Amino acid sequence: MTLSIIPVAGVPEVTEGADLAVLIGEALAAGPGAEAGDVVVVASKVVSKAAGRRAPADPVPGPEAERLARETEMPAPQVQLVLDESSEVLLAAPKVLVVETRHGFVCANAGIDRSNAGPAGGALLLPEDPDAAAASLRGALEGRFGVRLAVLVSDTFGRPFRDGLVNVALGVAGIDAIRDYRGEVDPDGFRLRGTEIAIADELCSAAELVMEKLAKVPVAVVRGYAYPPATGSGRTLLRDPATDYFRPGRA
Amino acid sequence: MTLSIIPVAGVPEVTEGADLAVLIGEALAAGPGAEAGDVVVVASKVVSKAAGRRAPADPVPGPEAERLARETEMPAPQVQLVLDESSEVLLAAPKVLVVETRHGFVCANAGIDRSNAGPAGGALLLPEDPDAAAASLRGALEGRFGVRLAVLVSDTFGRPFRDGLVNVALGVAGIDAIRDYRGEVDPDGFRLRGTEIAIADELCSAAELVMEKLAKVPVAVVRGYAYPPATGSGRTLLRDPATDYFRPGRA
Numbered sequence: 001m002t003l004s005i006i007p008v009a010g011v012p013e014v015t016e017g018a019d020l021a022v023l024i025g026e027a028l029a030a031g032p033g034a035e036a037g038d039v040v041v042v043a044s045k046v047v048s049k050a051a052g053r054r055a056p057a058d059p060v061p062g063p064e065a066e067r068l069a070r071e072t073e074m075p076a077p078q079v080q081l082v083l084d085e086s087s088e089v090l091l092a093a094p095k096v097l098v099v100e101t102r103h104g105f106v107c108a109n110a111g112i113d114r115s116n117a118g119p120a121g122g123a124l125l126l127p128e129d130p131d132a133a134a135a136s137l138r139g140a141l142e143g144r145f146g147v148r149l150a151v152l153v154s155d156t157f158g159r160p161f162r163d164g165l166v167n168v169a170l171g172v173a174g175i176d177a178i179r180d181y182r183g184e185v186d187p188d189g190f191r192l193r194g195t196e197i198a199i200a201d202e203l204c205s206a207a208e209l210v211m212e213k214l215a216k217v218p219v220a221v222v223r224g225y226a227y228p229p230a231t232g233s234g235r236t237l238l239r240d241p242a243t244d245y246f247r248p249g250r251a
Numbered sequence: 252m253t254l255s256i257i258p259v260a261g262v263p264e265v266t267e268g269a270d271l272a273v274l275i276g277e278a279l280a281a282g283p284g285a286e287a288g289d290v291v292v293v294a295s296k297v298v299s300k301a302a303g304r305r306a307p308a309d310p311v312p313g314p315e316a317e318r319l320a321r322e323t324e325m326p327a328p329q330v331q332l333v334l335d336e337s338s339e340v341l342l343a344a345p346k347v348l349v350v351e352t353r354h355g356f357v358c359a360n361a362g363i364d365r366s367n368a369g370p371a372g373g374a375l376l377l378p379e380d381p382d383a384a385a386a387s388l389r390g391a392l393e394g395r396f397g398v399r400l401a402v403l404v405s406d407t408f409g410r411p412f413r414d415g416l417v418n419v420a421l422g423v424a425g426i427d428a429i430r431d432y433r434g435e436v437d438p439d440g441f442r443l444r445g446t447e448i449a450i451a452d453e454l455c456s457a458a459e460l461v462m463e464k465l466a467k468v469p470v471a472v473v474r475g476y477a478y479p480p481a482t483g484s485g486r487t488l489l490r491d492p493a494t495d496y497f498r499p500g501r502a
Contacts (some may be wrong), residue, residue, distance in 0.1 A: 002256065002257045002258070003254055003255070003256040003457075003460060004252040004254070004256075005256065005457065014354070016485070056393075058349065080478035091496050091497070106412035106413075156448070158395070158411055158447070159411070160410070160412075160498075161357035161497070161498075162357075162411075162489065162490055163274060163429065163447070163489065163491075164428070164429040164447050164449025164450075164452065165447060165448055166417075166452050166456070167453065168413065178415040195366070195407070195427075196414070197407070197459065198413065198414065198416060198417055199415075199460065201413065201415065201417050202418065202456035202458070202460055205417070205452070206254075206256065207455065208448065208453055209254060209453055209454065209457065210253070212252065222460075236416065237413050237414055237415060238413065239263050239411070239412055239414045245342050245344050245411070246412070246499070247411070247412075
């Protein structure tokens, strides 16, 4: 089955308090519409904008922020912002703190980003609850279009070992984040092992290819992907820290 | 621009010595054809099969393999196979060795895989030189179809922090593996920082969504993705070990 990855143009600048489901619904209606099974991928940035998830202008750095600011050569207020969003600092290196966010995501600088923050500028935080945002958008869009949909809230993360960033799924609704081939048998009768595919991340990476950062396309539709209906959650994609061997101190 | 991710059916079982470019060319000709700019994504497994990259049946484990076999509870000959393909062992954990392969890829068990190995069974090694394989396929397919193409040789890797596997690019030809937005300016005049997107990995992840492991679809075409012509190399995607902070011992 051929997939289509469709950019959704026409989402206006999202401001705090905007009804994102209405804005995305309008853009879908004016564009590709919504068909049963469509996976709607939404940049976390617009979710944060609608929810007013902006960083406070000038947080007062505490002693840990001051210490990490010296270690990373980052401004101490910026470090304090990262700490406020984090449950654990995994690594401090020049210009970067790799943390576990309060949601459990491991990423640089708690995903706080100053680019594409809108005319108001400032820094955007990750959505408070990406799964809830995905579920809410899914409910509203399913109601509007009368078809079953999946919604993924996506952001752009770095990763160890490999250069360059890729889009991953933070919030997931309507689809299992991981497709599990374990126990299935290949065409030669060999039982497949260890092949749990992070399809939600792959769908977000596919969508990134049409979500042009410079052209303000914060939504894309993946059409034609077959999957069983499911509640889904982005938390499925978080490794158990106990077997997450590359966490510092655990190797 | 809407992308199409097209599975390419009809590639027969690939045997050692087969001319993979001819087999893929026939399958393309019988299917979606090839259009200028198409990105042809090929599972590394069929590249390995054509090149006869099969593991020796019973390598004799040396002392390091014996030690790591005890540590990982893996069979010592299997550990020796992994060591033979690796330049460094990064981590030994129950049932897994994470290594840097002789190519520089960081992955579990040097990418050696016993599933979908074909009727002969046994274990397949990663291709000897994935970039060269991609370039060779690109040259042959461009010659056959008379259009400019890109070719990616892809495999399925795990990653720290996030559960589930995703497809990444090992070999790259005809496209830059990373798209660099640094220095460009967002719609509000904010200069984008640190946004180098690993598009070759994202293209491979997109292709994985149609490359069904159980249905023998080892090739997919991504059609409609705009990119400047380039030589390209999968090595661009390998982090410099000196700043690869999550390598054990470097944190």
